Amino acid sequence: MASFRIAGDQHLKGEISPQGAKNEALQILCAVLLTDQPVTIHNIPDIRDVNKLIELLGDLGVQVKQLSPSSYRFQADQVDISILDTADYREKASALRGSVMLLGPMLGRFKTGRIPRPGGDKIGRRRLDTHFLGFEKLGAKFNFDSDESGMYHVDASHLKGTYMLLDEASVTGTANVVMAAVLAEGTTTIYNAACEPYLQQLCSMLNRMGAKISGISSNLLTIEGVDKLGGTDHTMLPDMIEIGSFIGLAAMTQSEITIKNCQIPQLGIIPDVFKRLGIKMEFRGDDIFVPAQEHYQIESFLDGGMMTVSDAPWPGFTPDLLSIVLVTAIQAQGTLLVHQKMFESRLFFVDKLIEMGAQMILCDPHRATVIGLNRQQQLKGIRMSSPDIRAGVALLIAALSAKGESIIDNIEQIDRGYQNIDGRLNAIGAKIERL
Known part of the structure; x- marks a missing residue:
């Protein structure tokens, strides 16, 4: 079984290309x-x-x-x-x-x-x-x-x-x-x-x-x-889940990242959902440029209600990105409810994020509330295990933004869905060692 050793508090900068879907x-x-x-x-x-x-x-x-x-x-x-x-x-x-x-x-x-x-x-x-x-x-x-x-x-x-x-x-x-x-x-x-x-x-x-x-x-x-x-x-199209993951990564780590050749018209509402978290981005041709942001604020609904992000069949929001939205909201300003309707075990990695210092409440197997830290405190590195592909990358994003060193075990789960993720992120400034 392989693991990642991750040096936290790294600000990345550069271009990254999504893999095929x-x-x-x-x-x-x-x-x-x-x-x-x-x-x-x-x-x-x-x-x-x-x-x-x-x-x-x-x-x-x-x-x-x-x-x-x-x-x-x-x-x-x-x-x-x-x-x-x-x-x-x-x-x-x-x-x-x-x-x-x-x-x-x-x-x-x-x-x-x-x-x-x-x-x-x-x-x-x-x-x-x-x-x-x-x-x-x-x-x-x-x-x-x-x-x-x-x-x-x-x-x-x-x-x-x-x-x-x-x-x-x-x-x-x-x-x-x-x-x-x-x-x-x-x-x-x-x-x-x-x-x-x-x-x-x-x-x-x-x-x-x-x-x-x-x-x-x-x-x-x-x-x-x-x-x-x-x-x-x-x-094949570029992987929309990777594209969303890189948007969330840029926000959490205050990184300036250009995601290349995104086939933007095929992304549906994915960019809009991340914009509702307060994340700035620019479409430059078919590339998405995400600037380094110290702060990003979660929107509220027009009636003042708490923002909710939930999954739905296309053209709704894909369930594969809810784990990324959840972790990205940790350092936002504001509160977010994540509602995972399709799979009842997909939010069970929340306990690891809480152990790192996130303010979250796992309401039930399908819902979690995130109270954004707004950079008032930093996550701390811990040792954890990847339970599935998407949660594994969410934990990787958390580890890259955290203070100190983290180790993620069972990264075979991450390798199932992300091509050479450590090598590609290291190329733009991350410090990830494969053990």
Whole structure:
């Protein structure tokens, strides 16, 4: 198990480029299974979850060629479905939350699929019902082994398009059903579909491969099934979660940071939410410049009520940035209520921030109140452990702003979602040592 040793009270300065989007990568990489033609993907982040998924594709028989540090060519013309029955596949897939995204392409192209109960962050209940209910609507039948193997077996020999109303606007659930439906017979209509930029990217890529998807960027998708898909080239968006993390980092550490090539129109309300915390920023072309700020003040609602930031399906605020908003508010002036609606365990790292000196109240598993310190006192360094990807980076931001030295254990969680985060931050003035 690796750790970070962080020297606190560092003011950073310089330019930093966000990695390719992790959440987009997990969908796009699985989509290469839908064709036997070459698919080239650019701006792939070099992070643990993505690298494990690429390894898993190789195990399935996909030819993988790395063209540059962030570009790969995939060709799934020799896929061996029998691999799905091996213990090695079960072990690797169960350790990776994104492995569930393999199921839709396998059902669409090979008419069968197997997937173990996937792993990932321990942030609360993350049900798969939306995926399976969608597959069932298309005509798939599945069984679950209740023994130690915990395998889902799905028969999709008679996939037919249909109308469905998703029980929740799940991004991964929508993407999985879309990938199964593009090769199903007839027309599929998906209402209450997720419409995040990453899903828009997936649908646009599939259309370039020969799919017929309309309604992209809305919550009503119509998919006319086709017999076969071809190859394509695809470039992934920058990671909006990294961009938000760097905005919060700049504010907490009084740093002057320019975040490069942000694809600002695809960020939705993310910049506006950080502006409500009082953080100044300038859009310079497609770059975001965050000046060093000694003070930033949280806005109030028009009626004088306390500002609340909560998560919601796109175009609402992404739940992956609530941990960053929470930690950024520590040194603001004012009070903020953070309401995490989707995951009941994602705020349980608040105790570490309180131990560092933050003024917070964990109201319940879904809500926390932050009383901003307004630089009247500084956080102090402690030893702590990263419980999940987003909380890990929030703790890293807190440690960089704190007085003294901090150690963060279990940084494998951070490495799952952030590419060489220590090296990139050290390049602009941080002092992070990997132990």
